[in-house]
Amino acid sequence: MVALLDVDQLRSFVAIVDTGSFTRAADVVFKTQSAVSMQMKRLEERVGRALFARDGRGVRLTEDGERLLDYARRIIHISREAVSAFADDALTGRVRLGLPDDYAERYLPEILARFSASNPLVEVTVVCEPSVQLVEMIDRDELDLAIITHAARKPMGEVIRQEPLLWVTSQRSVAHEEPVLPLALSHAACVWRESAIGKLQEIKRPHRVLYSSRNFAAVGAAVLAGLAISVVPESALRPGMRVLGTAEGFPALPSCKIALLRNPGAVTETAQALADHIVASLDNMSPGAQAEAAE
Known part of the structure; x- marks a missing residue:
């Protein structure tokens, strides 16, 4: 008879992969390191x-470990879904989440994976719009x-993440050396765009916005093609991008802060559960998150 896999062991296995550490x-x-090692x-x-x-x-996975990982995630997901389906207090209904497309690309996979694993009966509706429009949608009770x-000029929400905002160009480009600096930036109301242009005006560096788009992928494409300079948070750096600093004549930018904005008229258990998962996925400011990052 073929021995079945133990779900608890698989949970520890996936946790090691996701955290990169047995500790x-x-x-x-919620086990000791020796217990995890024995598992x-x-x-x-x-x-x-x-x-x-x-x-x-x-630690890193062997080829066999890589093969097992996908099975492990699916088994854990199905196990949680089965238990939740029979739980009297299982969350149901719909929750509406809005975020800019660049945040969706970087953070949404982990957020949805965390949330759906523990709340498989909840429907999540996702809307991608710039921050300004999202604030308006919250006010209209659409999210x-x-x-x-x-934004420092109009602070809103709970700041849950902070990281450096960086000047970037293509690794194969010298666009940053042009007499009039070509820029690829987001829409006119974007905080990052305002920061970049403000800093260039302070140092009296000639510049022009050559490419402008609400879509982060389009801005990134202009940078990677070697056509323009842009600004991105550290976590948005892509292969092929090169960071520009004071050595190349680019002044330091203010940090990028990400906030969670809640609709005061939609305080539900489902919305709170998703908010908790968002904070857990993005948080790098709490003492616990900083201590983990330092390990």
Whole structure:
């Protein structure tokens, strides 16, 4: 008889992969590090293959570990969905979330994965618009939650993430050396655009907006093509982009702050659950998140 896989062992396995550490995984699954290590030993014995290879201070998956990972995620998801389907207090209904398209590209996969794993019966409606429009949609009761760029001139929402805002160009471009700096930026009301132009005006650097789009992918394409300079948060850096700093004559930019805006007229258990998952996915400002990042 074929031995079945233990869901609890698979949860620890996935936690190790997601955190990159047996120690951090132990905190996630509320076990000791030695208990997690024993679980992985038994899991390897059950599948008859080595799942991890030591990589300096961290761990990495073997080819067999990579094969198991997809199965593990699916098994855990189905297990949670089955339990939730029979739970009397399982959340149901719909929650409406808005965020800019660049945030959706970077953060939405993890947010939805976290949320749907524990709330499989909830329908999530996602709207991608610039922060200014999202604030208006919250005011019109068209959204329950919005992830927005925090603007110092009009602060709104709870700031949950902060990271450097950087000047970027293509690795194969010298566009930053042109007498009139070509820029690829977002729409006119964008906080990052205002910061970039403001800094260039302070140092009296001639510039012109060559490409303007609400779509982050379009702005990034102009940069990667070597046609223009732009500004992006650190987490939005893409392969092929090069950061420009004071050595190239570019002044430091203010940090990028991301805020969670809640609709005061839509305070539901479902919206609160999604808000909790958003904070857990994006948070890098709380003492706990900073301590984890330092490890």
